């Protein structure tokens with residue numbers, strides 16, 4: 001009887017989770033399916049998940065050859081890596097100070113960081129744009145990277161994580177002759193590895209997929225990041241080839257999906273250790 | 279030669295007065311235990327000596343030099359933390375090497391791979407490895423050098439922490455309850471090892487503990503701290519036999535000393551409502567309390583000192599000896615006595631007992647709870 005009830009409960013949570021997964025995955029599945037279809041199949045009267053005949057060859061070769069998708073992806077890598085490195089380099093020392101050094105006004109500073117979490121970057125877009133434009137920096141990597149050089153979220157996440165590192169470890173390092181900088185790089189950084197991994201995924205996903213900011217500061221295909229590049233592609237074809245467009249999006253989302261599958265365990269460990277997971 | 283001097287150090291956290299003016303003088307190669315119940319400010323004092331915390335008033339001198347404005351690294355001290363505080367991402371060898379690497383190599387020379395390019399960095403690295411191996415050998419952890427702290431037992435971590443502290447030959451070694459995380463058996467063993475290590479290396483040692491057995495067995499001198507005040511500093515025997523106050527007498531010694539209110543003046547001794555005649559040896563003294571340790575409450579018929587009749591409340595058999603709790607008359611005062619097994623066997627047969635407080639070992643305390651040195655007074659009387 002009890003076993004029966006347990007099975008039923010299992011079935012219920014399994015159903016709910018499956019439903020959630022289907023809803024989340026549906027757009028991706030449609031994207032994949034579309035990338036395999038010709039224009040006629042796309043507008044056929046009945047929806048086919050796996051079309052026949054398959055048209056993936058045409059779509060993917062067009063996506064790869066007609067627009068410089070490789071260039072977009074390379075830009076994406078440079079921008080994401082640049083942003084991530086700078087964010088980690090700025091957020092780790094800030095978080096260390098907020099977590100491990102006692103001084104007057106620390107709580108206020110932390111409250112300001114929390115407040116910054118609430119401000120979407122669209123709000124500051126215009127002032128930042130004006131500054132970049134007046135410095136003649138539009139259409140450069142700097143314009144794509146610099147506005148994201150600090151992250152309130154990273155500071156918050158790392159601070160929570162660092163609070164879990166024993167104070168005595170930091171004190172031992174001080175007695176052993178390390179300066180605060182040395183402590184940050186030689187003791188805190190190696191221990192923060194799980195938190196940095198978790199944050200990396202957030203940061204990379206956000207900036208790889210970001211369409212808003214590249215649209216604001218980039219005007220040429222040479223500087224385009226993948227999502228913006230795909231839009232150039234659509235413009236060229238005046239919306240006439242969804243199959244190839246979706247093939248393009250399949251290609252640009254693939255690295256993220258692969259990376260997540262690869263780092264999934266680390267990612268979840270990192271979240272668990274920062275106490276963010278429920 | 280004086281090695282560490284703490285002069286009237288005070289520290290408040292908000293409105294709580296944690297240290298209320300502590301002064302200590304510790305000479306070179308001495309092993310001093312700071313003994314006190316938890317929360318009395320021992321760790322705070324140690325952190326102030328180490329430079330991890332700033333005192334509100336007073337000063338700290340190390341080797342004759344005022345160190346108030348120096349950071350922990352410049353004070354030539356080493357600290358063994360209660361939690362060991364080993365770097366989890368470094369191997370045992372790297373952990374022990376950190377204090378040397380930080381002092382002997384510059385930031386540039388510390389860059390990985392540089393020792394391949396610079397001859398100086400290479401020799402330094404080689405010397406460091408030699409020193410690490412040497413101290414590891416003397417702490418008997420030579421075979422653990424490639425392990426990470428996560429793979430060590432509590433006792434091994436303890437040794438690594440001590441090795442890391444000693445490798446640099448600091449002029450003062452500070453230890454904060456280093457044995458409190460070990461099991462009872464290992465604690466006894468490490469106690470002896472730390473004493474042996476102190477004898478070999480001779481570093482001036484300040485050892486914080488709340489465990490009186492540790493303090494008694496290890497230290498040259500014990501500093502008893504209660505409520506943020508230094509109550510007494512002296513050899514273990516002095517602390518035990520001549521405690522400065524009732525508080526020290528009660529804190530040191532287990533089971534606790536018996537403290538009984540009394541009236542002692544030129545008219546004689548009145549204890550628990552009974553006047554005692556013939557209390558020879560107490561003549562000329564006056565006191566408000568007497569203190570008598572459980573082993574000095576005897577059932578001897580002969581001897582000097584007041585006797586009282588009491589009711590046995592409980593008996594504890596400890597193997598080589600026994601403890602008897604007894605209630606005196608109808609005053610409700612409880613006394614504890616430590617006896618041999620014969621007495622214990624006899625006591626089991628009856629429910630009352632006549633005990634004698636050995637006059638020679640009786641401690642006298644005044645109304646202010648401070649001890650009265652009556653044997654000295656008696657000598658002159």
Ligand SMILES: Nc1ncnc2c1ncn2[C@@H]1O[C@H](COP(=O)(O)OP(=O)(O)O)[C@@H](O)[C@H]1O
Nearest residue numbers: 291292296314315316317318319320321322323
């Ligand atoms: N950073 C701090 N802020 C506020 N109170 C503290 C701080 N450090 C210690 N205390 C308080 O000071 C008292 C003494 O602490 P501590 O020196 O750690 O005692 P001990 O080591 O003797 O157990 C305790 O009551 C503790 O709560």
Ligand SMILES: [Mg+2]
Nearest residue numbers: 320321454455
């Ligand atoms: Mg303590």
